[in-house]
Amino acid sequence: MSTLPTSAAALDRPPQSAEAPRWLSDEEQRVWRAYLHATTLLEDHLDRQLQRDAGMPHIYYGLLVQLVEAPRRRLRMTELAKNMKITRSRLSHAVARLEKNGWVRREDCPSDKRGQFAVLTDEGNEVLRRTAPGHVAAVRHALFDRLTPEQQQSLGEIMQIVAEGLQPQDAGADLPWLR
Amino acid sequence: MSTLPTSAAALDRPPQSAEAPRWLSDEEQRVWRAYLHATTLLEDHLDRQLQRDAGMPHIYYGLLVQLVEAPRRRLRMTELAKNMKITRSRLSHAVARLEKNGWVRREDCPSDKRGQFAVLTDEGNEVLRRTAPGHVAAVRHALFDRLTPEQQQSLGEIMQIVAEGLQPQDAGADLPWLR
DNA sequence: AACCATCACTTGAACTTTCAAGTTACGCCC
DNA sequence: GGGCGTAACTTGAAAGTTCAAGTGATGGTT
Numbered sequence: 001m002s003t004l005p006t007s008a009a010a011l012d013r014p015p016q017s018a019e020a021p022r023w024l025s026d027e028e029q030r031v032w033r034a035y036l037h038a039t040t041l042l043e044d045h046l047d048r049q050l051q052r053d054a055g056m057p058h059i060y061y062g063l064l065v066q067l068v069e070a071p072r073r074r075l076r077m078t079e080l081a082k083n084m085k086i087t088r089s090r091l092s093h094a095v096a097r098l099e100k101n102g103w104v105r106r107e108d109c110p111s112d113k114r115g116q117f118a119v120l121t122d123e124g125n126e127v128l129r130r131t132a133p134g135h136v137a138a139v140r141h142a143l144f145d146r147l148t149p150e151q152q153q154s155l156g157e158i159m160q161i162v163a164e165g166l167q168p169q170d171a172g173a174d175l176p177w178l179r
Numbered sequence: 180m181s182t183l184p185t186s187a188a189a190l191d192r193p194p195q196s197a198e199a200p201r202w203l204s205d206e207e208q209r210v211w212r213a214y215l216h217a218t219t220l221l222e223d224h225l226d227r228q229l230q231r232d233a234g235m236p237h238i239y240y241g242l243l244v245q246l247v248e249a250p251r252r253r254l255r256m257t258e259l260a261k262n263m264k265i266t267r268s269r270l271s272h273a274v275a276r277l278e279k280n281g282w283v284r285r286e287d288c289p290s291d292k293r294g295q296f297a298v299l300t301d302e303g304n305e306v307l308r309r310t311a312p313g314h315v316a317a318v319r320h321a322l323f324d325r326l327t328p329e330q331q332q333s334l335g336e337i338m339q340i341v342a343e344g345l346q347p348q349d350a351g352a353d354l355p356w357l358r
Numbered sequence: 359a360a361c362c363a364t365c366a367c368t369t370g371a372a373c374t375t376t377c378a379a380g381t382t383a384c385g386c387c388c
Numbered sequence: 389g390g391g392c393g394t395a396a397c398t399t400g401a402a403a404g405t406t407c408a409a410g411t412g413a414t415g416g417t418t
Contacts, residue, residue: 113382
Protein backbone atom coordinates (compact mmCIF):
# COMPACT_ATOMS: atom_id res chain seq x y z
CA MET A 1 0.00 0.00 0.00
CA SER A 2 1.12 3.51 -0.53
CA THR A 3 0.17 7.02 -1.24
CA LEU A 4 1.55 10.23 -2.57
CA PRO A 5 3.45 13.07 -1.06
CA THR A 6 0.99 15.22 0.78
CA SER A 7 2.17 18.44 -0.68
CA ALA A 8 4.72 20.02 -2.88
CA ALA A 9 6.24 21.47 0.25
CA ALA A 10 7.10 18.09 1.64
CA LEU A 11 9.39 17.58 -1.30
CA ASP A 12 10.87 21.08 -1.30
CA ARG A 13 9.24 21.80 -4.58
CA PRO A 14 7.81 25.08 -5.76
CA PRO A 15 4.04 24.90 -6.05
CA GLN A 16 4.33 24.89 -9.82
CA SER A 17 7.32 23.09 -11.22
CA ALA A 18 8.37 22.77 -14.82
CA GLU A 19 5.86 20.11 -15.77
CA ALA A 20 3.48 21.36 -13.09
CA PRO A 21 2.27 18.00 -11.80
CA ARG A 22 -1.22 18.18 -10.42
CA TRP A 23 -0.83 16.90 -6.89
CA LEU A 24 -3.79 15.37 -5.19
CA SER A 25 -5.94 17.74 -3.21
CA ASP A 26 -6.48 17.05 0.47
CA GLU A 27 -9.81 15.51 -0.30
CA GLU A 28 -8.43 13.36 -3.10
CA GLN A 29 -5.72 12.18 -0.80
CA ARG A 30 -8.22 11.16 1.82
CA VAL A 31 -10.06 9.13 -0.78
CA TRP A 32 -6.90 7.56 -2.13
CA ARG A 33 -5.59 6.57 1.26
CA ALA A 34 -8.91 5.18 2.33
CA TYR A 35 -8.89 3.16 -0.88
CA LEU A 36 -5.42 1.80 -0.20
CA HIS A 37 -6.18 0.99 3.41
CA ALA A 38 -9.45 -0.72 2.66
CA THR A 39 -8.15 -2.77 -0.24
CA THR A 40 -5.07 -4.02 1.54
CA LEU A 41 -6.94 -4.78 4.75
CA LEU A 42 -9.65 -6.62 2.89
CA GLU A 43 -7.29 -8.61 0.73
CA ASP A 44 -5.20 -9.56 3.75
CA HIS A 45 -8.29 -10.48 5.66
CA LEU A 46 -9.63 -12.78 2.96
CA ASP A 47 -6.22 -14.28 2.33
CA ARG A 48 -5.94 -15.26 5.96
CA GLN A 49 -9.50 -16.47 6.12
CA LEU A 50 -8.99 -18.77 3.15
CA GLN A 51 -5.51 -19.84 4.11
CA ARG A 52 -6.91 -20.92 7.43
CA ASP A 53 -10.13 -22.54 6.25
CA ALA A 54 -9.22 -23.80 2.80
CA GLY A 55 -5.45 -24.01 2.84
CA MET A 56 -4.89 -21.68 -0.07
CA PRO A 57 -4.64 -17.97 -0.81
CA HIS A 58 -7.53 -15.97 -2.17
CA ILE A 59 -6.47 -16.11 -5.80
CA TYR A 60 -6.12 -19.86 -5.82
CA TYR A 61 -9.60 -20.13 -4.44
CA GLY A 62 -10.75 -17.83 -7.21
CA LEU A 63 -9.22 -20.15 -9.78
CA LEU A 64 -11.21 -23.07 -8.45
CA VAL A 65 -14.37 -20.98 -8.56
CA GLN A 66 -13.75 -20.12 -12.20
CA LEU A 67 -13.42 -23.80 -12.96
CA VAL A 68 -16.49 -24.94 -11.07
CA GLU A 69 -18.55 -22.49 -13.05
CA ALA A 70 -17.09 -23.43 -16.42
CA PRO A 71 -18.89 -25.82 -18.80
CA ARG A 72 -17.17 -29.11 -18.15
CA ARG A 73 -15.40 -27.79 -15.09
CA ARG A 74 -12.48 -27.00 -17.34
CA LEU A 75 -10.92 -23.95 -18.90
CA ARG A 76 -8.02 -23.29 -21.20
CA MET A 77 -5.07 -21.83 -19.33
CA THR A 78 -5.12 -18.58 -21.24
CA GLU A 79 -8.83 -18.22 -20.73
CA LEU A 80 -8.43 -18.75 -17.03
CA ALA A 81 -5.61 -16.24 -16.83
CA LYS A 82 -7.72 -13.73 -18.72
CA ASN A 83 -10.70 -14.19 -16.42
CA MET A 84 -8.57 -13.74 -13.36
CA LYS A 85 -6.48 -10.89 -14.72
CA ILE A 86 -3.19 -12.56 -14.01
CA THR A 87 -0.22 -13.51 -16.16
CA ARG A 88 0.11 -16.93 -17.71
CA SER A 89 3.29 -17.45 -15.79
CA ARG A 90 1.61 -16.88 -12.49
CA LEU A 91 -1.17 -19.20 -13.51
CA SER A 92 1.27 -21.94 -14.48
CA HIS A 93 2.83 -21.87 -11.05
CA ALA A 94 -0.52 -21.67 -9.32
CA VAL A 95 -1.99 -24.61 -11.23
CA ALA A 96 1.13 -26.61 -10.52
CA ARG A 97 0.51 -26.10 -6.84
CA LEU A 98 -3.19 -26.87 -7.06
CA GLU A 99 -2.33 -29.99 -9.01
CA LYS A 100 -0.08 -31.13 -6.18
CA ASN A 101 -3.01 -30.64 -3.84
CA GLY A 102 -5.11 -32.82 -6.08
CA TRP A 103 -7.67 -30.09 -6.64
CA VAL A 104 -6.93 -29.49 -10.29
CA ARG A 105 -5.72 -31.71 -13.08
CA ARG A 106 -4.26 -30.77 -16.46
CA GLU A 107 -5.55 -32.16 -19.72
CA ASP A 108 -4.24 -31.77 -23.21
CA CYS A 109 -6.39 -29.91 -25.67
CA PRO A 110 -7.24 -32.25 -28.53
CA SER A 111 -7.64 -29.57 -31.18
CA ASP A 112 -4.52 -27.57 -30.32
CA LYS A 113 -1.52 -29.43 -29.11
CA ARG A 114 -0.11 -26.31 -27.52
CA GLY A 115 -3.18 -25.96 -25.39
CA GLN A 116 -3.89 -27.20 -21.91
CA PHE A 117 -7.07 -27.43 -19.94
CA ALA A 118 -7.16 -26.93 -16.22
CA VAL A 119 -9.84 -29.27 -14.88
CA LEU A 120 -11.40 -29.17 -11.44
CA THR A 121 -11.19 -32.55 -9.73
CA ASP A 122 -13.82 -34.00 -7.43
CA GLU A 123 -11.59 -33.21 -4.51
CA GLY A 124 -11.29 -29.66 -5.71
CA ASN A 125 -15.03 -29.45 -5.94
CA GLU A 126 -15.31 -30.84 -2.46
CA VAL A 127 -12.98 -28.22 -1.03
CA LEU A 128 -15.11 -25.53 -2.58
CA ARG A 129 -18.31 -27.01 -1.29
CA ARG A 130 -16.86 -27.16 2.17
CA THR A 131 -15.36 -23.71 2.29
CA ALA A 132 -17.61 -21.54 0.15
CA PRO A 133 -20.14 -20.75 2.88
CA GLY A 134 -17.46 -19.45 5.19
CA HIS A 135 -15.98 -17.37 2.46
CA VAL A 136 -19.26 -15.80 1.43
CA ALA A 137 -19.89 -15.01 5.04
CA ALA A 138 -16.51 -13.31 5.31
CA VAL A 139 -17.16 -11.20 2.24
CA ARG A 140 -20.59 -10.23 3.46
CA HIS A 141 -19.33 -9.39 6.89
CA ALA A 142 -16.46 -7.25 5.65
CA LEU A 143 -18.19 -5.56 2.75
CA PHE A 144 -21.85 -5.94 1.89
CA ASP A 145 -23.22 -5.92 5.41
CA ARG A 146 -21.65 -2.55 6.00
CA LEU A 147 -22.93 -0.77 2.91
CA THR A 148 -26.32 0.59 2.01
CA PRO A 149 -27.91 -0.63 -1.23
CA GLU A 150 -27.03 2.71 -2.79
CA GLN A 151 -23.43 2.38 -1.77
CA GLN A 152 -23.27 -1.14 -3.12
CA GLN A 153 -24.57 0.04 -6.44
CA SER A 154 -22.22 2.97 -6.51
CA LEU A 155 -19.28 0.76 -5.68
CA GLY A 156 -20.20 -1.54 -8.53
CA GLU A 157 -20.34 1.30 -11.02
CA ILE A 158 -17.08 2.80 -9.88
CA MET A 159 -15.20 -0.47 -9.95
CA GLN A 160 -16.63 -1.27 -13.34
CA ILE A 161 -15.29 2.00 -14.68
CA VAL A 162 -11.86 1.53 -13.18
CA ALA A 163 -11.57 -2.04 -14.40
CA GLU A 164 -12.59 -1.09 -17.91
CA GLY A 165 -10.17 1.78 -17.94
CA LEU A 166 -7.28 -0.50 -17.10
CA GLN A 167 -8.32 -3.41 -19.21
CA PRO A 168 -8.30 -2.62 -22.89
CA GLN A 169 -5.48 -0.15 -23.37
CA ASP A 170 -1.76 -0.12 -22.83
CA ALA A 171 -1.05 -2.59 -20.02
CA GLY A 172 2.26 -4.07 -19.16
CA ALA A 173 4.71 -6.64 -20.36
CA ASP A 174 3.08 -10.02 -20.27
CA LEU A 175 -0.57 -9.19 -20.38
CA PRO A 176 -0.98 -9.16 -24.16
CA TRP A 177 -4.72 -9.49 -24.05
CA LEU A 178 -4.82 -6.19 -22.29
CA ARG A 179 -3.44 -4.47 -25.35
CA MET B 180 -8.22 -12.11 -7.16
CA SER B 181 -11.13 -14.37 -6.80
CA THR B 182 -14.80 -14.63 -6.40
CA LEU B 183 -17.48 -16.89 -5.10
CA PRO B 184 -19.47 -19.70 -6.60
CA THR B 185 -22.15 -18.18 -8.73
CA SER B 186 -24.93 -20.28 -7.40
CA ALA B 187 -25.77 -23.10 -5.10
CA ALA B 188 -26.43 -25.20 -8.17
CA ALA B 189 -22.85 -24.95 -9.33
CA LEU B 190 -21.83 -26.78 -6.21
CA ASP B 191 -24.64 -29.33 -6.25
CA ARG B 192 -26.07 -27.84 -3.14
CA PRO B 193 -29.69 -27.47 -2.27
CA PRO B 194 -30.73 -23.82 -2.25
CA GLN B 195 -30.92 -23.86 1.53
CA SER B 196 -28.40 -26.11 3.25
CA ALA B 197 -28.06 -26.88 6.91
CA GLU B 198 -26.48 -23.58 7.89
CA ALA B 199 -28.23 -21.90 4.96
CA PRO B 200 -25.39 -19.72 3.75
CA ARG B 201 -26.64 -16.57 2.13
CA TRP B 202 -25.03 -16.70 -1.30
CA LEU B 203 -24.41 -13.53 -3.15
CA SER B 204 -27.19 -12.38 -5.40
CA ASP B 205 -26.45 -11.83 -9.07
CA GLU B 206 -26.13 -8.14 -8.48
CA GLU B 207 -23.89 -8.59 -5.48
CA GLN B 208 -21.71 -10.87 -7.50
CA ARG B 209 -21.37 -8.32 -10.25
CA VAL B 210 -20.25 -5.78 -7.68
CA TRP B 211 -17.85 -8.16 -6.03
CA ARG B 212 -16.23 -9.26 -9.24
CA ALA B 213 -15.92 -5.72 -10.49
CA TYR B 214 -14.24 -4.91 -7.20
CA LEU B 215 -11.80 -7.76 -7.53
CA HIS B 216 -11.01 -6.97 -11.13
CA ALA B 217 -10.54 -3.29 -10.55
CA THR B 218 -8.38 -3.66 -7.47
CA THR B 219 -6.06 -6.25 -8.94
CA LEU B 220 -5.72 -4.42 -12.22
CA LEU B 221 -5.02 -1.16 -10.47
CA GLU B 222 -2.53 -2.61 -8.05
CA ASP B 223 -0.72 -4.42 -10.85
CA HIS B 224 -0.73 -1.29 -12.93
CA LEU B 225 0.80 0.85 -10.21
CA ASP B 226 3.28 -1.83 -9.26
CA ARG B 227 4.57 -1.95 -12.79
CA GLN B 228 4.57 1.80 -13.15
CA LEU B 229 6.66 2.23 -10.04
CA GLN B 230 8.87 -0.74 -10.68
CA ARG B 231 9.70 0.75 -14.04
CA ASP B 232 10.08 4.39 -13.01
CA ALA B 233 11.29 4.13 -9.44
CA GLY B 234 12.74 0.64 -9.18
CA MET B 235 10.49 -0.49 -6.38
CA PRO B 236 7.03 -1.91 -5.81
CA HIS B 237 4.09 0.21 -4.79
CA ILE B 238 4.30 -0.55 -1.09
CA TYR B 239 7.94 0.36 -0.84
CA TYR B 240 7.16 3.67 -2.46
CA GLY B 241 4.42 4.13 0.10
CA LEU B 242 6.90 3.59 2.90
CA LEU B 243 9.10 6.36 1.58
CA VAL B 244 6.09 8.64 1.33
CA GLN B 245 5.23 7.98 4.96
CA LEU B 246 8.74 8.92 5.93
CA VAL B 247 8.94 12.09 3.89
CA GLU B 248 5.80 13.31 5.58
CA ALA B 249 6.93 12.45 9.09
CA PRO B 250 8.41 15.05 11.45
CA ARG B 251 12.13 14.50 11.10
CA ARG B 252 11.67 12.21 8.12
CA ARG B 253 11.71 9.32 10.53
CA LEU B 254 9.24 6.94 12.05
CA ARG B 255 9.41 4.10 14.51
CA MET B 256 9.13 0.74 12.81
CA THR B 257 5.91 -0.19 14.54
CA GLU B 258 4.40 3.18 13.72
CA LEU B 259 5.29 2.77 10.09
CA ALA B 260 3.86 -0.72 9.97
CA LYS B 261 0.68 0.53 11.57
CA ASN B 262 0.31 3.38 9.08
CA MET B 263 0.80 1.06 6.15
CA LYS B 264 -1.30 -1.77 7.53
CA ILE B 265 1.40 -4.37 7.15
CA THR B 266 3.08 -6.75 9.55
CA ARG B 267 6.30 -5.85 11.28
CA SER B 268 7.95 -8.79 9.65
CA ARG B 269 7.13 -7.56 6.21
CA LEU B 270 8.34 -4.13 7.14
CA SER B 271 11.64 -5.47 8.45
CA HIS B 272 12.33 -7.15 5.14
CA ALA B 273 11.21 -4.13 3.17
CA VAL B 274 13.34 -1.70 5.12
CA ALA B 275 16.31 -4.02 4.74
CA ARG B 276 15.89 -3.78 1.01
CA LEU B 277 15.39 -0.02 1.00
CA GLU B 278 18.47 0.28 3.17
CA LYS B 279 20.50 -1.59 0.58
CA ASN B 280 19.27 0.89 -1.99
CA GLY B 281 20.46 3.70 0.21
CA TRP B 282 17.00 5.23 0.41
CA VAL B 283 16.40 4.53 4.07
CA ARG B 284 18.67 4.26 7.06
CA ARG B 285 18.01 2.77 10.48
CA GLU B 286 18.67 4.61 13.69
CA ASP B 287 18.46 3.42 17.26
CA CYS B 288 15.86 4.97 19.47
CA PRO B 289 17.58 6.70 22.37
CA SER B 290 14.74 6.32 24.83
CA ASP B 291 13.92 2.69 24.12
CA LYS B 292 16.73 0.37 23.24
CA ARG B 293 14.36 -2.04 21.57
CA GLY B 294 13.19 0.65 19.21
CA GLN B 295 14.39 1.52 15.75
CA PHE B 296 13.71 4.49 13.56
CA ALA B 297 13.49 4.23 9.83
CA VAL B 298 14.91 7.44 8.41
CA LEU B 299 14.57 8.70 4.86
CA THR B 300 17.95 9.53 3.36
CA ASP B 301 18.62 12.36 0.95
CA GLU B 302 18.83 9.85 -1.83
CA GLY B 303 15.50 8.46 -0.80
CA ASN B 304 14.06 11.91 -0.86
CA GLU B 305 15.54 12.46 -4.28
CA VAL B 306 13.94 9.32 -5.68
CA LEU B 307 10.58 10.53 -4.43
CA ARG B 308 11.06 13.97 -5.87
CA ARG B 309 11.93 12.49 -9.22
CA THR B 310 9.17 9.91 -9.41
CA ALA B 311 6.24 11.43 -7.55
CA PRO B 312 4.87 13.42 -10.49
CA GLY B 313 4.70 10.34 -12.68
CA HIS B 314 3.01 8.40 -9.95
CA VAL B 315 0.39 11.03 -9.24
CA ALA B 316 -0.30 11.17 -12.95
CA ALA B 317 -0.77 7.41 -13.05
CA VAL B 318 -3.20 7.49 -10.14
CA ARG B 319 -5.14 10.34 -11.67
CA HIS B 320 -5.28 8.68 -15.03
CA ALA B 321 -6.43 5.34 -13.70
CA LEU B 322 -8.81 6.55 -11.03
CA PHE B 323 -9.72 10.18 -10.43
CA ASP B 324 -9.91 11.28 -14.03
CA ARG B 325 -12.54 8.65 -14.67
CA LEU B 326 -14.86 9.44 -11.79
CA THR B 327 -17.32 12.24 -11.21
CA PRO B 328 -16.92 14.30 -8.04
CA GLU B 329 -19.91 12.45 -6.60
CA GLN B 330 -18.33 9.11 -7.33
CA GLN B 331 -15.08 10.19 -5.79
CA GLN B 332 -16.85 11.20 -2.65
CA SER B 333 -18.86 8.03 -2.56
CA LEU B 334 -15.74 5.95 -3.05
CA GLY B 335 -14.09 7.72 -0.16
CA GLU B 336 -17.00 7.06 2.16
CA ILE B 337 -17.26 3.42 1.18
CA MET B 338 -13.57 2.73 1.57
CA GLN B 339 -13.56 4.52 4.87
CA ILE B 340 -16.29 2.26 6.15
CA VAL B 341 -14.61 -0.90 4.93
CA ALA B 342 -11.25 0.06 6.35
CA GLU B 343 -12.74 0.91 9.72
CA GLY B 344 -14.64 -2.33 9.77
CA LEU B 345 -11.49 -4.33 9.27
CA GLN B 346 -9.25 -2.27 11.46
CA PRO B 347 -10.24 -2.38 15.11
CA GLN B 348 -11.67 -5.83 15.68
CA ASP B 349 -10.47 -9.38 15.39
CA ALA B 350 -7.69 -9.27 12.86
CA GLY B 351 -5.14 -11.96 12.25
CA ALA B 352 -2.05 -13.38 13.75
CA ASP B 353 0.62 -10.72 13.78
CA LEU B 354 -1.41 -7.55 13.56
CA PRO B 355 -1.88 -7.00 17.30
CA TRP B 356 -2.74 -3.34 16.90
CA LEU B 357 -5.76 -4.44 14.95
CA ARG B 358 -7.21 -6.09 17.99
C1' DA C 359 16.94 -7.70 42.93
C1' DA C 360 15.27 -11.73 40.55
C1' DC C 361 11.00 -12.99 37.94
C1' DC C 362 8.17 -12.84 33.96
C1' DA C 363 4.76 -11.40 30.83
C1' DT C 364 4.90 -8.37 27.17
C1' DC C 365 6.85 -5.42 23.66
C1' DA C 366 9.80 -4.10 19.54
C1' DC C 367 11.94 -5.90 16.19
C1' DT C 368 14.52 -9.59 13.41
C1' DT C 369 15.41 -13.90 11.24
C1' DG C 370 15.16 -17.96 8.17
C1' DA C 371 12.48 -21.14 5.74
C1' DA C 372 8.55 -21.98 2.93
C1' DC C 373 5.68 -20.20 -0.32
C1' DT C 374 4.15 -16.95 -4.03
C1' DT C 375 4.94 -13.67 -7.64
C1' DT C 376 7.65 -11.56 -11.26
C1' DC C 377 10.70 -11.42 -15.02
C1' DA C 378 13.13 -13.02 -18.87
C1' DA C 379 14.07 -16.76 -21.48
C1' DG C 380 12.83 -20.94 -23.08
C1' DT C 381 9.96 -24.97 -25.89
C1' DT C 382 6.70 -26.63 -28.88
C1' DA C 383 2.88 -25.88 -32.02
C1' DC C 384 0.17 -23.29 -35.27
C1' DG C 385 -0.69 -21.00 -39.62
C1' DC C 386 0.41 -18.67 -43.46
C1' DC C 387 3.06 -17.03 -47.26
C1' DC C 388 5.97 -17.79 -50.99
C1' DG D 389 6.67 -27.88 -48.11
C1' DG D 390 10.17 -25.17 -45.84
C1' DG D 391 10.43 -20.75 -43.51
C1' DC D 392 8.97 -17.62 -40.04
C1' DG D 393 6.28 -14.70 -37.09
C1' DT D 394 3.29 -15.54 -33.48
C1' DA D 395 0.59 -18.10 -29.93
C1' DA D 396 0.26 -21.21 -25.75
C1' DC D 397 2.36 -22.56 -22.14
C1' DT D 398 6.49 -23.65 -18.94
C1' DT D 399 10.61 -22.95 -16.46
C1' DG D 400 14.17 -21.22 -13.20
C1' DA D 401 16.01 -17.65 -10.72
C1' DA D 402 15.37 -13.38 -8.30
C1' DA D 403 12.42 -10.71 -5.53
C1' DG D 404 8.75 -10.26 -2.20
C1' DT D 405 5.57 -12.10 1.46
C1' DT D 406 4.13 -15.08 5.23
C1' DC D 407 4.67 -17.79 9.18
C1' DA D 408 6.62 -19.31 13.31
C1' DA D 409 10.27 -18.88 16.21
C1' DG D 410 13.95 -16.15 18.28
C1' DT D 411 16.52 -12.13 20.69
C1' DG D 412 16.83 -8.45 23.73
C1' DA D 413 14.43 -4.65 26.37
C1' DT D 414 11.00 -2.97 29.40
C1' DG D 415 7.96 -2.50 33.15
C1' DG D 416 5.74 -4.20 36.71
C1' DT D 417 5.40 -7.66 40.80
C1' DT D 418 6.69 -9.89 44.48
